[in-house]
Structure formats: structure tokens, C-alpha cells
Amino acid sequence: xxxxxxxxxxxxxxxxxxxxxxxxxxxxxxxxxxxxxxxxxxxxxxxxxxxxxxxxxxxxx
Numbered sequence: 001x002x003x004x005x006x007x008x009x010x011x012x013x014x015x016x017x018x019x020x021x022x023x024x025x026x027x028x029x030x031x032x033x034x035x036x037x038x039x040x041x042x043x044x045x046x047x048x049x050x051x052x053x054x055x056x057x058x059x060x061x
Contacts, residue, residue: 013037013040013041013044015032016040017040019033044045
């Protein structure tokens, strides 16, 4: 993987979610993955809300 792409791959939202679910289902430690999943979910929900609100409120032409 190219060096410039490694931070993107490391901090994407799916790995913490999968690790959290795996830990909860198997009864193992989830560490900080639960908080990362919660933060990603909140950030993506907020971003989606404001984006959809701006698209909905556009002036039709």
C-alpha cells in the first residue's frame, strides 16, 4: 500500500466497528474500538444530516 494511503486505511470506520462486534460476540476485549465506532457513527450521521439538509434547501431552478 502506498505511504500516502496508509493513514486513510488505518483510520477508516469499518475496522473499529468490526472489531467491536467481534469482541462483543466472542466475549473478548474491545479496547478503544467501541469509542472509535461511536465517534465515527456520530461524525458520519452529523455530516449526512447537514449535507442532506443543504441539498434539500437548495433553490430549485
